[in-house]
Amino acid sequence: MIFRQLFDPQSSTYTYLLGDAKRGEAVLIDPVFEQARRDGALIRELGLVLTATLETHVHADHVTGAWLLKRQFGSEIALSADSGATGADRQLAHGDRVPVGDRYLEVRATPGHTRGCVTYVLDDESVAFTGDCLLIRGSGRTDFQQGDPRAMYRSVRSQILTLPPACLLYPAHDYRGLTVTSVAEESRFNPRLGGDIGEADFVGYMNNLGLPHPKLIDIAVPANLRCGRPDQGDALPAEPTWAPLTFTFAGIWEIPPAALEEHAASVQIVDVRQSEEFEGPLGRIRGATLIPLS
Template identity: 70%
Template structure:
C-alpha cells in the first residue's frame, strides 16, 4: 500500500493519501483548499487514480479541497451523512466501507467534536485516521458545531480505544510537530481522557478550556457546508495563461520542451549554468541569456518582469531553484525547462554551439 502524510502549515492540517499499489486506486483524507495543486501533483506523479476525497468532519479552520479535486481529477466527494453538508457524492454512516483497489477504509462514527465526525480504520486495523476526535495527547474541542464532551469521551473509548493496542492513530491536526501516535499510548498517556480519567473528569476539563473561536470559522464553515464549492481561486492556477504548464509535487511550474521550441521569441530564456557549460558540448538554446545561478539574485534586474521567463540548466535541478529565486524577486510568469539541456538534446531540439 502507498501511504503519504501531508501537512498544511497555515491550518496545521494533516492530509493523508492512501493507494493500492497494484490497482493505483487512491483516496485522500481531509484535503485543504490551498493545497489542491500539491495534492493533485502528487497523485499525478505517482500514477494514481483518485477515487474519493473524504472529510472526517465539517472543518472550521480551513476550507476543504474536495470540490477542486473533483473538478481536476474526477474524484468523488465523501463526508458523514450527519455533517449537514450539501453536494457530496457519497454520504457515510457508521459501518460503511470505502474501497480502493483491494484495500478498504471502514467508517466509525465518532461524534463529539462535531456531531458529524467520523474516524476511518484501515481494513487490517493497523492504522486509523481520527480527524479531530482524538489528537496526539489531546482531543478536538467540544464547544461549537453541536459539540458534546460526553459524546466525544464515549466515541474515543468505544470506537478508537477498542482497536488493537499497536494500531497507529493519525489525527487531522497537530500544533507541535507530532505526526502519529498509537492506541496504547493514548489509552495510557492522553491527559484529557486516558488512564483512569472518567467521563465526568473529561466533561469538566473540556467545559473550562476557554478557547477562542477558530480564525477561519466564518469562511470555512459556510464553504464546507457546500463541500468547498468555489467559482475560482487565483492562487491555484498560473496568474496568466502564457503557456501550458505542469505543477510538480516539489512546488515548481514546468514547461514542455516542444512548446518552448515553438515559442522561443515570446519568452526570456535564462540559462543558469556556468560559462564553460554554456559554451560546452551540450550547446545552448537559441536566444538564451547566460546568468549563472550564483549571480542570479544580483542580476535579476536585467530581466523584464512583463515577459515570461523560462529557466534552463543541464538537468533541471539548478533551474528549478532559479524559478524560486525569480518568484521571490517579483517575477510572476516563470517556469522551469523540465529535464534541462539533457532532455532538450535527447529530443533532438534546436541548439547553438553544440557538438554532441
Template identity: 65%
Template sequence: MIFRQLFDPASSTYTYLLAEGGEAVLIDPVFEQVRRDAALLRELGLRLVATVETHVHADHITGAALLRRRLGCQVMGAAAGGAQGLDRALVPGDRIAFGGRFLSVRATPGHTDGCITLVLDDETLAFTGDALLIRGCGRTDFQQGNARRLYQSVHEQLLTLPDATLLYPGHDYRGLTVTSVGEERRYNPRFGGASSPEDFCGHMAALALPHPKRMMEAVPANLRCGEPESEPPPEPDWAPLTWAFAGLWEIEPQALEELATRPQLVDVREPHEFNGPLGHLAGSRLVPLGELRNRLDELDPNRPVVLVCRSGARSAQATLQLMNAGWGRVANLTGGLLRWRAQGGAVEGGED
C-alpha cells in the first residue's frame, strides 16, 4: 500500500493519500494544494477514486470539487455534515474501497456534528480529523460543538482501538506528525489517564480561543464541497502559480526564488515597514497599497508582477486591484515576507 502524509503550511492541515492496486483515496484535500496533489497522483501512476472529508472545515477550503473536475473522482463526506454536492454521503459502518483495501467510517462527533474517523481495514492506521489531535483535540465552542459528546466519541470510537494503531490527525501546529492509541490513552491531557467528562468539559469551556481567520469564507464553501463560484482561468505559463479560492493567483516563496526571469516585485506596505525589521526583497519597488491605483504607470505592463506585503493580506488586495484593472500576469506572494523569511529567503535591510 502507498501512503503519503502531505502538509499545507497556511492552515497546518494534513492531507493523506492512500493507494493500492493503482487506486487512490485522498483524505482532507486543500483547495490551494490541488495542483500538488494532482501532480503526485500522476507521478505515482494512480487513479483517484475518491476524496473524503473528515468534517466541514472552518480553517481551510477543501479541494474536493476541483479534484472531481480534474480527475473524475467521487466526493465523499459525512451525511451528518450537511454538505451539498456529495457523490456519497457516508454513515457509520460504511466502507470506502480502493484497490483491495478499504477504510471504515466511524462517527466521532463533538467538534462538529459531522466529524468522522476513517480506520484502515486492519486497524493499523486511523485518520481522526479534528476529533483527536496529538495530545489535544478540536475545539467545541462553535459549529455544533459539544464537549461531552466529543469526550464520549473519542473514548468509545478511538481509544478502544488497539494500542499500536497509529493515529493521523487533521492538523498539527507544532510539527508533530503521528501518534498512537496507546500514547493518547496514556498522555493526552484532555482524554488520557484518569480524566473525566467533567474535567474535559471544564477544560474546553475555559479555552476562549479566537475563531479561525477564514471561518466566514471556509464554512459556506465547504458546505458546497469547495465548489468555486466562478471558473478558474487558464493556468499561466510564466511561473508555477496556485489559484486561491479568493480568486487570484499566488506564488510560493521557493517558486519565486527559482524563477529564471525575475518579475517586477511591488511591495505594498508603508515606507516605515519597507525599511523596518522585516526588510524587503532585493529589487522590489515600494508602492503603498493606498497609492497603487494612481501609480500603475510606473509598472511595465509587458512584464509579470508579484505583489508583496508582510503576511500576504494587503498584497492579495493589490493583486485583485491589478487583475481588475486588466493586468493578466499578476500573482500574490503567499504568506508575504513572514513566510519568505521563515523559509530562509534573503532580504535587504531588516533584522535577524
C-alpha cells in the first residue's frame, strides 16, 4: 500500500492518501479546500488515479477539498448517509466497503462528534482512520452538530477500541504535533475514554468543557453540507494561464524549457545560484538576473 499523512497547518487537519501500488488507484480521506492543489500534485507525481475522496464527517473548522478534486480528477465524493450533505456520489452506511484498488476500507458508523461520523478501517484491521471521534489521548467535542457524548462513548468502545490492539489509529486532527496512536495505547492511556472510565463520567466531562465554537463554523458547515462546492459568486483558486505551468508537491510552479523560451521576453528570470556558478562553464539563461539565495 501507498500511504501518506498530509497536514494543513491552518486547521491542524490531517489528510490521508491511501493507494494500491499495483492497481495505481488511490483515495483521499478528509481533503482540505486550500490544499487541493498540493494533494493533486502528489497524486500526479505518484502516478496514481484518484478514485474517491472520503469524509469522516461534515467538518466545522475547514472546508473540504472534495468538490475541487472531483472537478480536477473526476473522483467520487463519499460520506455518511447520516451527514445531511448533498452532492455526494455515494452515501455510506455502516458495513459498506470502499475499494482502494484490490484492497478496501470498511465503513464503521461512529456517531458522537456529529451524527454522521464514520471511521474507515483497512481490510486487515491494521489501520483505522477515526476522524474527530477518537483523537490521540483525547476525543472530539460533542457540543454542536448533533453531538452526543453518550453516542461517542459507545462508538469508541464498540467500534474502535474493539479492533486488534496493534491496529494503528490516525485521527483527523492533532494540535500538538502527534501523528499516530494505537488501540492498545488509547485503551490504556486515553484520559477520557480509556481504562475504567465509565459512560457517566465521560458524559459529565464532555458536557462541561465550555469550549468556544470553531471560528469558521458558519462558513465551513454550510460549504461542507454541499461537499465543498462553492456557493454562487464564490471565487475559485486562481490558476495561471499565461504558460503551461505545473504545480509540484514541493510547492513550486514548474515551466517546461520550451515554454520559458517562448515567454522569455515577457518574464523576469531570476538565477539563485552563487556568482561562480552563474559565471561558470554550465552557463546561464540569457537575460537572467543573478540573486543568490545565500
